[in-house]
Amino acid sequence: MSSSKMYSIWFFVGVMLTILGLIIVSMGVYYIFSPETHTRLASLNPSLWWGAIMLTAGLLFLIPSWIEHRKG
Amino acid sequence: MSVIQLSWVDWSIIALYFVFIIGIGFYLKRFTGTGEDYFLAGRKNSSWVAGLAFLSANLGALEILGWTGGTMKYGMFVSHWYWIGAIPAMLFLGLYMMPFYYSSKIHSVPGYLKLRFDERSRLLNAFSFAIMTLLMSGINLYLMALVLRTILGWDWHLSMWISALAVGCYIMLGGLMSAIFTEIVQFFLIWFGLFLVAILGVVEMGGINQVLTGLPDAMSKLWSTTGSAANNAMGVTWAYIVFGLGWVLSFGYWTTDFLVVQRAFSSKDLRSARMTPIIASFFKMALPFIIVIAGLVAYKLTQMAGADFKLLAHPVTGEPWNDTALPLLIARYYPQGLVGLGITALLAGFMAGQAGNVSAFNTVWTYDIYRVLINKNASDAHLVWMGRITTLVGILLSVATAYLAMQFNTIMDYIQAIFSWVNAPLFATMLLGMFWKRTSPTGAFWGLILGMVTSFTIFLGFKMDFLSTGMVNLITFSNAPVSEISDMSRNLSQAAWAWSVCAIATVLISLFTKPKPEAELVGLVKGFTTIEHEGKIAWYSKPEYIAVIAVVVFVILNIYFW
Numbered sequence: 001m002s003s004s005k006m007y008s009i010w011f012f013v014g015v016m017l018t019i020l021g022l023i024i025v026s027m028g029v030y031y032i033f034s035p036e037t038h039t040r041l042a043s044l045n046p047s048l049w050w051g052a053i054m055l056t057a058g059l060l061f062l063i064p065s066w067i068e069h070r071k072g
Numbered sequence: 073m074s075v076i077q078l079s080w081v082d083w084s085i086i087a088l089y090f091v092f093i094i095g096i097g098f099y100l101k102r103f104t105g106t107g108e109d110y111f112l113a114g115r116k117n118s119s120w121v122a123g124l125a126f127l128s129a130n131l132g133a134l135e136i137l138g139w140t141g142g143t144m145k146y147g148m149f150v151s152h153w154y155w156i157g158a159i160p161a162m163l164f165l166g167l168y169m170m171p172f173y174y175s176s177k178i179h180s181v182p183g184y185l186k187l188r189f190d191e192r193s194r195l196l197n198a199f200s201f202a203i204m205t206l207l208m209s210g211i212n213l214y215l216m217a218l219v220l221r222t223i224l225g226w227d228w229h230l231s232m233w234i235s236a237l238a239v240g241c242y243i244m245l246g247g248l249m250s251a252i253f254t255e256i257v258q259f260f261l262i263w264f265g266l267f268l269v270a271i272l273g274v275v276e277m278g279g280i281n282q283v284l285t286g287l288p289d290a291m292s293k294l295w296s297t298t299g300s301a302a303n304n305a306m307g308v309t310w311a312y313i314v315f316g317l318g319w320v321l322s323f324g325y326w327t328t329d330f331l332v333v334q335r336a337f338s339s340k341d342l343r344s345a346r347m348t349p350i351i352a353s354f355f356k357m358a359l360p361f362i363i364v365i366a367g368l369v370a371y372k373l374t375q376m377a378g379a380d381f382k383l384l385a386h387p388v389t390g391e392p393w394n395d396t397a398l399p400l401l402i403a404r405y406y407p408q409g410l411v412g413l414g415i416t417a418l419l420a421g422f423m424a425g426q427a428g429n430v431s432a433f434n435t436v437w438t439y440d441i442y443r444v445l446i447n448k449n450a451s452d453a454h455l456v457w458m459g460r461i462t463t464l465v466g467i468l469l470s471v472a473t474a475y476l477a478m479q480f481n482t483i484m485d486y487i488q489a490i491f492s493w494v495n496a497p498l499f500a501t502m503l504l505g506m507f508w509k510r511t512s513p514t515g516a517f518w519g520l521i522l523g524m525v526t527s528f529t530i531f532l533g534f535k536m537d538f539l540s541t542g543m544v545n546l547i548t549f550s551n552a553p554v555s556e557i558s559d560m561s562r563n564l565s566q567a568a569w570a571w572s573v574c575a576i577a578t579v580l581i582s583l584f585t586k587p588k589p590e591a592e593l594v595g596l597v598k599g600f601t602t603i604e605h606e607g608k609i610a611w612y613s614k615p616e617y618i619a620v621i622a623v624v625v626f627v628i629l630n631i632y633f634w
Contacts, residue, residue: 027409
């Protein structure tokens with residue numbers, strides 16, 4: 001068994017939400033310049049604001065758990 | 073032709089998820105050296121980690137798809153499964169039953185039966201639970217492949233094998249810890265991946281009031297239509313909801329099913345273990361805000377002229393398939409990228425459900441069957457090795473069951489009914505075992521057998537139509553013609569009878585047989601278990617206070633939607 005300290009689950013949640021949030025928000029930015037028309041409510045550009053919410057939530061999990069891990 | 077077309081961005085998100093969860097498995101392998109690490113995640117989880125995993129183990133994608141579709145048929149009534157069908161049992165588990173489970177330092181629910189009663193009850197429950205878990209896992213796998221093929225056009229075999237092997241891989245590597253980590257990731261993916269469907273649905277409808285108003289009474293009320301079975305779409309009365317669902321089925325599942333209870337066993341201390349289901353109860357109460365709202369939006373869309381919303385046909389029956397409502401809403405509202413997120417959320421739900429089944433199966437097999445019957449002196453390292461092998465075997469057996477279900481569709485009815493054969497009577501045994509010191513090992517064993525036989529016989533009676541009208545009316549407490557008694561009503565009465573027969577038989581047999589000596593009941597039965605004083609802790613860390621808040625929220629929700 002490893003003697004190193006394990007990253008907490010919140011770190012992994014943070015990594016996942018941050019990466020996915022970045023992808024989704026990037027798609028939202030892309031849709032500003034090249035509007036998507038196939039879906040209902042496309043004018044609201046849900047990718048942009050929902051991706052931003054995910055990204056924010058991801059960073060809120062990621063940063064504190066990373067700092068805590070560094071402190072040991 | 074599939075309903076949802078995936079772009080490269082969507083595929084990238086799905087691929088990323090697979091890489092991520094298998095990566096978690098590899099990362100956690102180095103931290104799972106002992107049996108305690110592998111089967112109980114080291115018993116070091118906080119109440120939040122254990123609580124979210126506790127909820128997620130129950131939050132399969134099939135449940136989400138099924139109840140979203142169910143809402144189109146039953147309306148707000150579906151909320152009963154999330155509120156009265158869960159919350160009282162979860163709080164009872166946390167407040168009253170967890171001290172006996174956790175204090176005895178057992179690895180599994182059958183392990184408790186061994187300590188409280190004897191080896192017979194343990195083995196009976198271990199075998200029935202192991203079989204039930206594997207079969208359920210196989211059925212879930214089959215249904216997952218069916219959904220993925222219908223909405224995405226994916227190949228049966230490929231989607232079953234890839235998801236099964238991914239789950240097998242990360243559970244073999246990290247055991248329960250892997251399962252818990254991925255369940256929590258899944259929890260967030262489901263909320264972020266699917267809640268937006270409900271939000272956008274409400275926006276398209278013009279607000280939440282537009283979603284809730286204009287529904288038939290049978291769909292828009294929780295309790296006021298339960299005076300008569302004819303007044304609601306589910307065809308049940310309040311008595312079924314309270315006693316069948318709220319008491320027998322709900323308590324049978326939430327307080328004794330090792331699949332969920334195992335997550336609480338992984339907590340770092342008793343207080344965290346008690347808080348586990350209490351924290352989970354708040355998120356359980358919130359789930360209708362995804363599921364029921366999305367289902368009501370789908371219902372409204374099907375009623376609106378020009379909405380361009382039509383359910384897909386079931387590939388087996390050809391009938392409109394309510395389970396496709398949520399994927400159709402995803403296709404309606406989500407552009408590229410978000411579609412990948414929504415599908416990943418569903419995949420995560422499928423796989424986490426399977427991981428829950430497999431991790432519970434490997435623990436019960438290793439500790440309650442293999443170590444008891446095959447290798448009594450197995451070392452800790454050997455048990456971990458056996459757990460990993462069992463995971464692989466469990467996955468293969470699940471896939472075999474899935475293929476069986478694909479070939480013989482009707483066996484699904486039997487497999488899905490197993491729950492009330494196993495868990496409904498077990499709840500009676502547990503309740504008596506924990507709260508009545510006179511319950512004897514012989515009473516518990518035979519009570520359990522009789523309860524299971526009762527449930528199975530009633531099930532077969534309905535299935536094969538050999539019950540007279542009088543018998544059916546007696547069993548379902550109804551005067552309605554047999555053809556008008558709903559499946560839901562039959563299921564609930566089957567569970568209620570199984571529980572009652574088990575409870576009565578256990579009490580009667582216990583009165584005439586030898587109970588366990590009181591010295592052997594310490595830590596297992598009320599009156600013989602001392603809960604250590606935790607010193608001064610803040611009110612918000614006390615399970616009792618948080619449970620009161622949960623009860624208040626529960627009551628408000630029920631009154632508001634009365």
